Amino acid sequence: MPHDESRPAADRSGAGAEEGLRRSAAFLVDEALGFAFPAALRAAADTGVADALAAGPATPDELAAATGTDARNLYRVLRLLATRAVVAEDERGRFTLTEAGQALRADVPYSVRDAVRMLTDRAFWLPAGRMTDCLTEGGTAFDAVFGMPFFDHFAQDERTAAVFHVGMAAMSEAENAAVAAAYAFPDTGTVVDVGGGHGGLLREVLRRNPGLRGVLHDRAHVLAGHRLDDEKEIAGRWSTAEGxxxxxxxxxxxxxxxxxxxxxxxxxxxxxxxxxxxxLRPGGRVLVLDAVVPRDNAPHQAKAMDLLMMVSLTGRERTEADFAELLGRAGLRLSRVLPTPTVLSVVEAVVQN
Known part of the structure; x- marks a missing residue:
């Protein structure tokens, strides 16, 4: 059809605006369905599908037999995971674990299988469904769902506590070496890992700095799972402190x-x-190892994590300015922010003069 120059510009712009709205509608519907992906990722983590694929390509029937799952439903989960390159389906209907999906295995270094299970646990998942409450009422949604604050629930629910601590250790494992290598620690002295969990970070710091001693500080039930005594290289240079x-x-x-x-x-x-x-001893440093939220529109893990903090805990992810203000209120001064190869930065603080 020839272009109608007599058609009013307003009509032409109206048609373009309508097409833009159709594209917006399709985009937003796709985004609203996005929660199905972490649900599928959790299902794969729960059933050990990645481990079953470690030996090579397999059909859904073969995988179902190995994992004790329903073959047809397993195929549907794998088909969605293939859209994000966690697995790949070949022309014969067999699935392969991709390079991106390897860390979903339980038997590899830096496995995040337990981290995936933690991040998609009901302790985060259920409150996230009530995020609107956080906007209309303020505060967290966790209390309304579980009847008590997050860490109080931990004290009464051993399953949730185990999921969290094991999941955090798994999530940290892939970060610890890179974070420990990103900062020039002193040659001698004592490093205290405050709320250090199972000790993965402290282990890496002590391995790289043979002149240092370390203290792993946490609650008694958390320290019971520490792994510092697994490393002969740091033997005799660490202790634990309950508190x-x-x-x-x-x-x-x-x-x-x-x-x-x-x-x-x-x-x-x-x-x-x-x-x-x-x-802090004289000349000491506090290192806050956390994400620093960038002030732009680019995707960043901290922006998603911030919403989990909002719905389930009392905390939040912070910008550099937020950290400076927070540290100042505590009598500390932000001296510098060092990036690491991970999502975390080293926020270094010293005592205010």
């Missing part, structure tokens, strides 16, 4: 807080950081 970091922390020359501050609101963080400041 609550909202009460006090052990003294040291470098205090580490990895993925801790984002769990807590500003006032709680000021209390914690105040204890860290008082525990």
């Amino acid at each position: 609550d970091f909202f009460t006090a922390v052990p003294a040291g020359d470098v205090l580490l807080l990895k993925r801790i501050t984002h769990d807590w609101d500003d006032d709680e963080c000021v209390t914690l950081l105040g204890h860290c400041r008082r525990a």
Whole structure:
């Protein structure tokens, strides 16, 4: 059809606007369906599909027999995972675990199978479904779903506590070596890993810095799962200290807080950081190892993690300016921010003069 120059410009722009709205509608519907992917990823993690694929390509029937699952439904899950290159389907209907999907296996270094299960656990999943409540009422949705705050629920539900601590250890494992290598630690002194979980980060710091000693600080039930004694290379250079970091922390020359501050609101963080400041020996440093949210529109893991903090905990992810203000309230000064090859940065703080 020839272009009608007599058609009013307003009509032409109206047609273009209508097409734009159709594209917007299709885009938003696709985005609304996006939650099906982490559900499928969790199902694969729960059933050990990635481990069953370790030996090579397999059909859904073969995988179902190996994992005790329903073949037709398993195929439907794998078909969606293939759209994000976690697995790939060939022309014979066999599935292969891709390079991107390897860390879903339980038997490989840096496995995130337990981390996937943690991030998609009902402790995050159910409150996320009530995110609107956070906007209309403020605060977290977790209390309304579970009847108590996040960490109080931990104290009463061993299953949730185990999922969280094992999942956090798995999530951290792929980060620890890179984070430990990104900072020039002193040649001698004591490093305290505050709320250090199973000790993965402290282990890496001590391995790379043979003149340092380390203290792993956490609650007793968490320390029971530590893995520091697995490393002969650091034998005799570490100890554990039971405690609550909202009460006090052990003294040291470098205090580490990895993925801790984002769990807590500003006032709680000021209390914690105040204890860290008082525990620092002269010339010491506090290293907050957390994501620093960029001030742009680009995708960033911290922007998604921030919403999990919003719906389930009292904390949030923070910008560099947020950290500077928070540290200042605790009597500390942000001295520099060092990027690492991971999503985390090293936010270095010293005592204010």
